[in-house]
Amino acid sequence: MRYLFCSLDSPGFLFPALAIARELRRRSHEVAFVTGPTFAHFVQDSGFERIPRGEQDGKSFQIEIFAQPLEMVRQARHVEYALGRFHADVLVGQQLALGPLLAAERQGLPVASLGLASYIFPVTDGPPGPEMLARRAASLHDGLLARFNEAREAIGLRPSSPRYRDTPLIGDLLMVRSVPELEGDVASLPERVRLVGDCLWEPPEAPPDPALEQWLEEARASGLPLFYVQPARDLEFCDFWPLVVEALKDMPSRVVAAIRKPGVEEETFPPHFLVRRHVPQSSILRQAHGIIASGTTTVVLGALTHSVPALLLVAGGEQFSTSERCRRAGAALSLLRRSDDDLTPRSIRAAVEELLATPSLAQNAGRLREALARVDGPARAADLLEELGHQRQRVPRANAS
Known part of the structure; x- marks a missing residue:
């Protein structure tokens, strides 16, 4: 079978796609990629072809503008150009890359999406109710759907106005990078949603970094707590870094x-x-006592797979749903940034001290690490993609492996 992976041009999205692609290749399937050129060397180093955007290559699948209708159309055109060179049986996109959904519909192909560390859209139809998380999920979905419909009209497709459970934004299969112990009420999810574990992958380690290794050795010898800090990619969206320095x-x-x-x-x-x-x-996570981050998928899953508790400083997007899952599982503290007054050096310092004084956070992170370790994410994802390829349609959850 032939699979065309469509990845946003960012290591956090590309690396888990490569993990699954490598498993499919091990099973003797053919795999190619479409993504932007910035990190194409990781695709090539893994032995896969990266198909350019056209005769004149250029930027594509840019994470910074993933929600813009023009970028969705650009992605769809890129995929359709690639299909002229690589006749795929299945498209494998990502939840924030909506162009492949357009291309799949136009070309009559089944399409799967690799999701985030939580299901970010509403799970029930009708008004979202009073819960803040449900309202934010509805707002996120409705905003993306409106832009998706603009892209649909731009390429000659009719707008879509479905119920939440029938949303076109997740394709025929959405593989959420989680486990029941973290996601929670799996039975409430749409039938097209499956949990596939963390699917984390990093390329072979680069040459040793003596300066970093010496710094980490000195940190171990000091006996002081070590924190790993990673703000969101878009610093203008959630630039809490100066506050952390002060704290x-x-x-x-x-x-x-x-x-x-x-x-x-x-x-x-x-x-x-x-x-x-x-x-x-x-x-860093091998010896960290905690992370301070914005709640994006890669850093959260990285922390959990190392039994490291988190302080999540949340501003928008997937961060709300993922941080809430971690908080409910007892593995994280969270601070919401609704205005400049919500996050201060004092509130961050107090939360860091609470994290260190609450051993149950690390214990619960360890419990989630064990749950994630029981799932071979790439293998489970490959099973589902093979099933989608054979059925060429949505597979009821009762039949899922």
Whole structure:
């Protein structure tokens, strides 16, 4: 069978797609990719073809503008160009990459989407009710659907106005990167939704980084708590980093931060901080006492698979649903950012101290680590994709493996 993976141009989205693609290849299926050019070398290093956007290649599947109708149309055109070179049986997209859904409909192909660490849309039809999480899920879904319909009209498809449980935004199969112990009431999810574990994957380790290894060794020897900080990719959307610096500048601790901001490594920070644009996440999490992050999928799942509790500073998007799942499971604390007054150095410092003083957070994170470890995510996802390819239609949950 032939699978065309359609990935946003970001390691956090590309790497789990590569994990599943490698499992499909192990089962003797053919796999190719469409994604932007920035991280294409990871596709090529894994032995897969990355098909360009056209005769003149260019940017595509950009995470920063995933919700713009023009970007959805660009993605659809990219996929359709790729199908002219690679005649796929199944498209495998991602929940925030909506262009493949358009291409699949136009080409009459089954389409699966690789989801996030939680189901982010409403689970029941009708008004969302009083619960804040349900209202936010409805708002997120309705906003994306409106833009998706703009893209549909732009390429000659009729707008869609379904009930939430019949939403077109999840394709024929949505593979959520979670387990029942984290997601909660699985029976309430739409039948097209499956849980497939974390599906985390990192490329082979780069050459040793002596400076980082020495810093981590000194951190271990100090006996002080180590925190890993990772704000959202879009710093303008949730730039809590200066607040964290202020909160922890005098706290006996060690802090490693990955800040995707040009020139950040040349800035001056307290001596117990190590700040880089990128650090290998797993190498830090092996000895971290906690993470301070925005609640995005990769860092949350990375923390849980290392039994590390989290302080999640939440501002929007998937962060609300994922942080709430972690909070309900007893593995995280969360602070919502509804205005500039909600997050302060004082509130962050108090939450960090509460995290250190609450051993049950790490214990519950360990329980989730065990649950995630029981699931071979790429294998489960590959099983579902094979079933979708054979059935070429939605598979009832009762028949799912």
